[in-house]
Amino acid sequence: MEYIGIQKQIRSNNRKSIVLLFLFPLILIILGLILTGSPQVAFLFLCGSAIWFVFAYFQHTNMIERATASEPMSRSQQPRVYNLLENICISQGMPMPKLNIIDDMSLNAFASGINENTFTITLSRGIIEKLNDEELEGVLAHELSHIINRDVRLLMISIVFVGIFSFIAQSAQYSRFFSGRSNDGKSNLPVILMAIGASILAFFIARLLHFAISRKREYLADAGAAEITKKPYALASALRKISEDPYIEAVTRKDVAQLFMHNPQIAETSSFGTLLSTHPPIEKRIELLEQFV
Numbered sequence: 001m002e003y004i005g006i007q008k009q010i011r012s013n014n015r016k017s018i019v020l021l022f023l024f025p026l027i028l029i030i031l032g033l034i035l036t037g038s039p040q041v042a043f044l045f046l047c048g049s050a051i052w053f054v055f056a057y058f059q060h061t062n063m064i065e066r067a068t069a070s071e072p073m074s075r076s077q078q079p080r081v082y083n084l085l086e087n088i089c090i091s092q093g094m095p096m097p098k099l100n101i102i103d104d105m106s107l108n109a110f111a112s113g114i115n116e117n118t119f120t121i122t123l124s125r126g127i128i129e130k131l132n133d134e135e136l137e138g139v140l141a142h143e144l145s146h147i148i149n150r151d152v153r154l155l156m157i158s159i160v161f162v163g164i165f166s167f168i169a170q171s172a173q174y175s176r177f178f179s180g181r182s183n184d185g186k187s188n189l190p191v192i193l194m195a196i197g198a199s200i201l202a203f204f205i206a207r208l209l210h211f212a213i214s215r216k217r218e219y220l221a222d223a224g225a226a227e228i229t230k231k232p233y234a235l236a237s238a239l240r241k242i243s244e245d246p247y248i249e250a251v252t253r254k255d256v257a258q259l260f261m262h263n264p265q266i267a268e269t270s271s272f273g274t275l276l277s278t279h280p281p282i283e284k285r286i287e288l289l290e291q292f293v
Contacts, residue, residue, distance in 0.1 A: 069250035070100040110259040111143040138235030145224030151217040236289040
């Protein structure tokens with residue numbers, strides 16, 4: 001995949017963030033009208049989702065730290081990591097993000113945050129201790145590319161809305177807006193089935209859109225790391241080591257797992273192939289990186 005430049009990626013992700021912020025509420029309004037048949041209730045439906053979104057948007061950093069059992073990393077504890085990241089940030093002319101650590105000997109990492117006050121790169125203890133300097137530099141550059149490209153904000157927006165649609169799809173069957181029969185005694189079954197179907201369809205479309213965005217962001221972050229470090233072979237080597245043991249025991253939530261460089265949960269096979277995967281095949285990522293050499 002061709003890398004088209006950091007500034008172009010930032011503009012592209014900003015546009016996509018704006019599109020998502022308009023597209024998902026529009027789907028919510030349509031879904032609310034289908035579910036309730038009332039514009040007033042659909043508006044309340046949208047307002048409730050907006051409150052959910054704002055809360056998740058500003059609380060996601062604390063939520064992620066709890067869900068991954070990560071803790072702040074100090075320079076005195078890991079001077080090697082700080083020095084590597086500091087050198088990369090100086091070369092890119094950008095502030096240094098915070099560093100967190102997960103006390104797990106598996107190999108994995110992820111970036112999080114929505115602005116300079118919350119941008120954070122989290123590393124497992126295993127990835128720090130088992131990678132050499134060039135490999136670890138490649139990992140840090142990959143995660144820093146997510147921050148530079150504003151990937152973390154874009155993915156966070158899509159994750160929050162997918163969560164909203166998931167809640168709607170699961171609760172549609174039990175919504176108090178539905179009853180077995182209408183006021184005139186006629187069956188509401190067709191309306192109920194249509195509403196449930198619309199909820200599930202909206203959820204499925206939102207998930208497909210989110211997965212597609214996530215996979216592309218991984219490819220672009222790999223390419224960004226290769227451009228920053230000029231050592232694509234080092235990141236390819238790091239990915240090989242990560243693929244052997246990426247599983248973080250503390251991570252049980254799927255919405256958090258997809259933030260990582262490689263899915264930290266036990267892999268699940270899918271008959272849909274990569275269509276329902278948040279990450280592209282790691283073998284393909286390595287193959288593309290080796291083309292830079």
